[in-house]
Amino acid sequence: MLPVSYNAARHAHRAHHAWGCGYLALVCSVQYFKEKTMKKTLTAAALAGLMGLMPTAHASGELAKLENVCAALNEGKSAKLHVYTVDEMVRLLEKHGFNASKKDANAIRFMYENSLILMVRYNDGDWQLYYGTSGVKLTYEQINDWNRTKRISRAYIDRDGDPVVESDLLVGKGVTEDQVMNFIKVFLDFTRPQFKNFVKEKGKSS
Incomplete structure (x- = not known):
């Protein structure tokens, strides 16, 4: 996925x-x-x-x-602004207690409360956090309901038919370490659990 x-x-x-x-x-x-x-x-x-x-x-x-x-x-x-590379982001995550590793040249993966999280770097330096579920199906109308009523994230149904949620960190000329960690914290402790509950309440087992 x-x-x-x-x-x-x-x-x-x-x-x-x-x-x-x-x-x-x-x-x-x-x-x-x-x-x-x-x-x-x-x-x-x-x-x-x-x-x-x-x-x-x-x-x-x-x-x-x-x-x-x-x-x-x-x-x-x-504070010093910085455009993080993938290797630098892995080290930053490890510094803050995450067991992170490179998935490929542009992506990092780590576990958080039994959830697999992907962190993808774009060519312009922006970052995206990604969390996907499996075993439960949502309709397009239900996914649209999430996007209509929630902020700072977007959800869709991936190629495998599974619901996923993403959030972007726009880097521009650079970001501070605190900005990166606050972005990650909001996604892990706010967006991810909300999406898990949304899928659980709205979805049907596949």
Whole structure:
């Protein structure tokens, strides 16, 4: 069961990702300006106005989370950006406790909680995480339901008729070690278990 990549799907995913990153960058720039100029008057309520939110307790909580993300991004501005090779990525995974190995010249494999995970490097330096299931069948309508209701990933039915899920890390001029590991953590601890449960609830045994 091998991952199948479609350029159109990748471009659509990148466009959606870029819109979200652009909006986050705007708010983070405000946060960065706030920290640099010590403008304490730019409060959570003001940020709420930028986001079109009322300054409710819930909104303040969400803004606090967003400010934490922005602070982390701003702190990472001084971190070294790097475009990882396959061998370097294997070493990075091993550094963080994964028993990773090269599958071929462009792919890495490792186990996580009894799940086989593939990590594929594209020629432009971008990375893709891949997790597939077997023994359970989904319809195209069910796969479409996942893609319609979930973010930061895409699912499809592979050549063997098995449901799989993927997520991309867009590298550009480089990424930090923390960005790579956060990308992996989100996929392993959020996307993968959600997809497993989705397949279990919606699928039929083959």
